[in-house]
Every structure is written in C-alpha cells, then in structure tokens.
Amino acid sequence: MPSIINHARLLGRVLRYVQIDTTAVEGANSYPSSPRQLVLGKLLADELREMGLKDVEYDAHGLVWATISATGKPKGNQPLLIVAFNAHVDTSPETTGKNVKPHVIRNYAGGDIMLAADSTKVIRVADNPELTQLVGKTLITTDGTTLLGSDDKSGVAVIMELAHTLVEHPQISHGPIRILFTCDEEIGHGVDHVDLTKLGATVCYTVDGQGAGEIDTETFSADLASITIRGINIHPSIGKGRMVNAVRAAAAFIDRLPKTGLSPETTGGREGFLHPYTIEGGVAAIKIKVLLRDFVTAELATKADLLRKAAREVVAEIPGCQIDVQISKQYRNMGEGLAEEPRAVAFAQEAFRRLKRACKLTIVRGGTDGSQLTERGLPTPNLSTGEHNPHSPLEWTCLEEMTAAVEHLVELVQVWGET
Ligand SMILES: [Zn+2]
Numbered sequence: 153m154p155s156i157i158n159h160a161r162l163l164g165r166v167l168r169y170v171q172i173d174t175t176a177v178e179g180a181n182s183y184p185s186s187p188r189q190l191v192l193g194k195l196l197a198d199e200l201r202e203m204g205l206k207d208v209e210y211d212a213h214g215l216v217w218a219t220i221s222a223t224g225k226p227k228g229n230q231p232l233l234i235v236a237f238n239a240h241v242d243t244s245p246e247t248t249g250k251n252v253k254p255h256v257i258r259n260y261a262g263g264d265i266m267l268a269a270d271s272t273k274v275i276r277v278a279d280n281p282e283l284t285q286l287v288g289k290t291l292i293t294t295d296g297t298t299l300l301g302s303d304d305k306s307g308v309a310v311i312m313e314l315a316h317t318l319v320e321h322p323q324i325s326h327g328p329i330r331i332l333f334t335c336d337e338e339i340g341h342g343v344d345h346v347d348l349t350k351l352g353a354t355v356c357y358t359v360d361g362q363g364a365g366e367i368d369t370e371t372f373s374a375d376l377a378s379i380t381i382r383g384i385n386i387h388p389s390i391g392k393g394r395m396v397n398a399v400r401a402a403a404a405f406i407d408r409l410p411k412t413g414l415s416p417e418t419t420g421g422r423e424g425f426l427h428p429y430t431i432e433g434g435v436a437a438i439k440i441k442v443l444l445r446d447f448v449t450a451e452l453a454t455k456a457d458l459l460r461k462a463a464r465e466v467v468a469e470i471p472g473c474q475i476d477v478q479i480s481k482q483y484r485n486m487g488e489g490l491a492e493e494p495r496a497v498a499f500a501q502e503a504f505r506r507l508k509r510a511c512k513l514t515i516v517r518g519g520t521d522g523s524q525l526t527e528r529g530l531p532t533p534n535l536s537t538g539e540h541n542p543h544s545p546l547e548w549t550c551l552e553e554m555t556a557a558v559e560h561l562v563e564l565v566q567v568w569g570e571t
Pocket residue numbers: 240303304337360
C-alpha cells in the first residue's frame with residue numbers, strides 16, 4: 153500500500169522549524185527561557201489553525217494545545233478515549249542552535265559524511281552503524297557549526313504531519329487526539345505548566361526518541377544529593393591546631409565514592425550510578441552535588457546510604473568538620489506508572505505489528521518528560537522520531553524514519569480508536 157504521508161511537506165516542516173533558534177537557556181528568569189521558543193510556538197499554532205484544527209491555543213507560557221476531533225463512533229455508552237502526543241520546541245544548550253543551516257542529502261550513497269562548514273566534523277559510519285541501513289534515503293545534517301535541533305523538532309514535525317494527514321483523511325477512524333507542544337524540556341522544565349485536567353487524556357506519548365522502531369518504556373529513577381561540608385577558616389599563619397579545611401574534607405569524601413563501578417563512566421544498561429557533578433567553595437565550606445540514578449527506585453536509598461557512610465568516615469578522620477547530606481527527589485522510573493496502564497505500550501507495539509514492522513522496547517538512562525507525566529498519573533512512553541546524535545553538531549535525522557514515525561502514529565490512533 154503506498155504511504156499516505158506527504159514526504160515533501162514533512163521535510164519542509166522540519167527544515168522550517170530547525171531554522172528557528174529555540175535554544176533553552178539554563179538559569180534564565182523567564183518562561184520559556186528564551187523568547188524564540190515563542191516564535192516557533194506561534195508558528196505551530198498558526199499552522200494548526202490553517203489545517204482547521206479546533207480549539208488551538210497558544211497559552212501564556214508558550215505551550216501550544218490543540219485537538220484533532222474524533223472520526224470514530226463510540227461503542228455503546230463508553231466515550232472514546234483521548235490520546236495525547238507531545239514534543240518539545242526548545243533545543244539543548246549544549247551546542248548552539250543559532251543560524252542552523254540544515255543540509256539535505258538525497259539518495260545517501262553510504263560512507264562517512266563530512267560536514268560542509270567544518271571539515272573536522274565528520275559523521276562516521278563506525279560511530280553511526282545505523283547509517284548502513286539508510287543508503288538511498290534522505291538524510292538531514294547540520295553544516296558542522298551548530299546542532300540540528302532534530303531533538304525534538306523531528307518530533308514536532310511528525311506530530312504536525314500526523315495532524316495534517318488525519319485532517320486530509322477523515323475516513324481514518326480514531327478518537328479525540330490532543331496535541332501539546334512544550335518549552336524548556338532540555339533544562340528540566342518541560343511539564344512545569346502542563347495541566348493534566350486540561351489535557352484530558354487517558355494516555356500520552358512523547359515523540360522524542362532516537363532512531364526508528366523503539367518504544368522507551370523505562371527511565372531512571374532519580375534523586376539529587378546536596379552535600380555541604382563545613383570547615384573552619386582562619387589565616388594560615390595561625391592555622392595550627394585551629395584550621396579545619398573543607399577542601400581536604402571534600403577530597404577525602406569524593407575519594408571514598410566507588411571507583412570501579414557505580415559511576416556514569418563505568419556503567420551501562422540497567423546499572424545505576426552516583427555522579428558527583430559540581431563542587432564549589434573554599435576552606436570554610438564546600439558544596440558538592442551528586443546525582444543518584446537507578447532503574448530500581450529502592451536502590452536510590454542504598455546509594456544515599458553510601459554517601460552518608462562516606463560522610464561519617466570523613467568526619468571521624470578530620471575532627472571539627474561537619475558534613476550534611478540532603479537528598480531531594482527528582483523523578484521516578486516511568487515503568488512503574490506504565491505498569492498501571494499496560495495498553496500504553498501494548499498498543500504502540502500493536503501499531504508496529506499492523507505495519508509489519510519490528511519494534512523494540514528500550515530503556516532510557518535518564519529522564520523524559522514522560523517520567524514526570526507518568527508519575528503525575530498520565531502514562532507516557534516515548535516513541536522514536538528519527539533523531540540521531542542529539543545535542544551535538546554531528547546530529548542528523550532521516551526523512552524516511554520520520555515518515556515511518558508518522559505512519560506509526562496514524563496506526564496507533566486507530567488502535568486506540570477501537571477501544
Ligand atoms: Zn528531546
């Protein structure tokens with residue numbers, strides 16, 4: 153069956169969206185953190201209105217909300233379930249998103265891809281083995297000086313094209329579909345202003361996953377440890393017997409953390425870690441922040457105990473210093489919440505089955521906006537959208553993988569429409 157997806161229009165969308173600089177700004181005092189996220193949000197709202205979607209709303213926080221009306225009929229007196237799709241308009245601050253000049257490679261011949269404006273930037277097949285499966289396809293890269301922003305503008309384009317496709321094909325039977333575009337996901341504030349009652353959905357999918365054919369069903373559970381080490385500062389000339397150096401205590405503390413495991417540098421797969429990532433201060437006081445990560449939430453407490461044990465040992469070794477370990481909750485493994493609505497993942501798998509495509513269930517060694525939404529009661533797995541090498545100048549995407557993502561969503565809404 154020929155695809156009903158309009159490839160050229162989908163390509164046009166992603167090229168249009170990535171050229172708007174929506175880099176999130178860490179520590180900004182505004183929401184969204186950068187004003188051009190509003191420019192993209194407004195453009196998306198306008199495009200959705202032009203498609204004829206009802207209740208398109210561009211809210212005070214820059215979030216875009218819209219509904220694709222149901223075409224299916226409810227069975228009996230049960231109302232049709234509402235499915236939501238979410239993508240984020242901001243891009244990572246790790247690489248600039250200013251003056252993105254996307255390069256389209258049609259009929260990719262295979263081999264390494266040297267980027268146009270920086271010959272030191274090469275997308276190598278050795279690092280991107282998935283390229284070997286994409287010979288003949290259409291790829292989109294940067295010129296090597298910026299990121300692409302396919303994370304998550306591929307997801308935005310895929311959801312927009314889903315909407316346009318469904319509007320053009322009212323014979324496709326589905327329930328009500330809610331669209332939600334959010335801001336500042338990359339700096340951990342994607343769902344700060346998401347009102348779940350207003351969204352009204354039974355299930356949501358973030359369309360923000362890498363590659364093709366993957367369903368992210370688990371994320372880390374995450375806590376943050378804030379450690380304050382207090383010493384006693386006094387002029388070094390009279391420090392004998394009086395000074396307590398928090399810098400030495402901090403070194404002793406870090407030295408006690410596991411070295412051959414339990415760190416991001418030494419773990420993969422389902423292994424969790426402790427990750428000291430900032431340290432600042434001086435003789436009088438040092439503050440250290442440590443990320444605690446594990447797929448098993450209960451293991452976070454074990455990791456916190458390791459920190460407390462190290463703190464007790466250092467206090468015993470360096471008399472006069474004080475160490476305070478505060479643990480705060482960040483997010484929880486979305487797998488825990490998804491277990492309560494098994495259809496969220498099962499229907500995504502069923503949609504792949506109907507397309508006669510393989511899919512795989514994957515885990516994310518991090519969090520997604522879906523972790524927070526799921527914890528708040530809205531089951532939200534994450535779906536592939538053709539992103540590769542996110543946050544990097546070597547970022548690229550594949551038009552056919554994006555098309556496949558739209559086709560998957562078209563199938564998925566029909567599966568939900570049958571409930
Ligand atoms: Zn993303």
